Amino acid sequence: MNSSKKKSQVAKFLFKKSLKNGNVDPLRVHHILKIVGNLKPPESVVILKNYKRLIKEKIAKEEVIIEIPKKPANSKVFEQQLLKMTKAKKIIYKLNPKIVFGAKITHGDWIYDTTLQTKLEQLTIR
Structure with a gap:
């Protein structure tokens, strides 16, 4: 060895x-x-x-990072479902004013990007 x-x-x-x-x-x-x-x-x-x-x-x-333009007022149910799905221990919000609409969720090496900018980029590629 x-x-x-x-x-x-x-x-x-x-x-x-x-x-x-x-x-x-x-x-x-x-x-x-x-x-x-x-x-x-x-x-x-x-x-x-x-x-x-x-x-x-x-x-x-152990953590889920949610990148959004502003923190939603009624996010408790969403947070509970997200923690249950990912088996993470905590959620971290990152406020990004460059995001016009949507969110970017990161958990480990998994990235779910539904921002308006990403959707527009996908449309221009096709």
């Missing part, structure tokens, strides 16, 4: 230890970073890069 593969496996093991009830636990992450930080640089750099990537991917799956 090559060294790079072994370091990747160590990062996956540390990532699994960072989870509590399937979610990233900041205290566990902090503890693991202290331990890995004490390793010599050649060993720790690859492990930390892989570990960081895994943590970022997991956090992205």
Whole structure:
């Protein structure tokens, strides 16, 4: 087994230890970073890069980002349905005045873009 593969496996093991009830636990992450930080640089750099990537991917799956022109007044039912569908833990609203109509929803690597600009671009391509 090559060294790079072994370091990747160590990062996956540390990532699994960072989870509590399937979610990233900041205290566990902090503890693991202290331990890995004490390793010599050649060993720790690859492990930390892989570990960081895994943590970022997991956090992205725990939250849904909704980009809209303004926050709707009656969004509770929509939020509950969206959290249930995506199994995310929280919703983050990003207000974007450049969006005239529609919304852009991001969950992990999944993007649902129904903005007016995107629809117009799709029409011009056809």
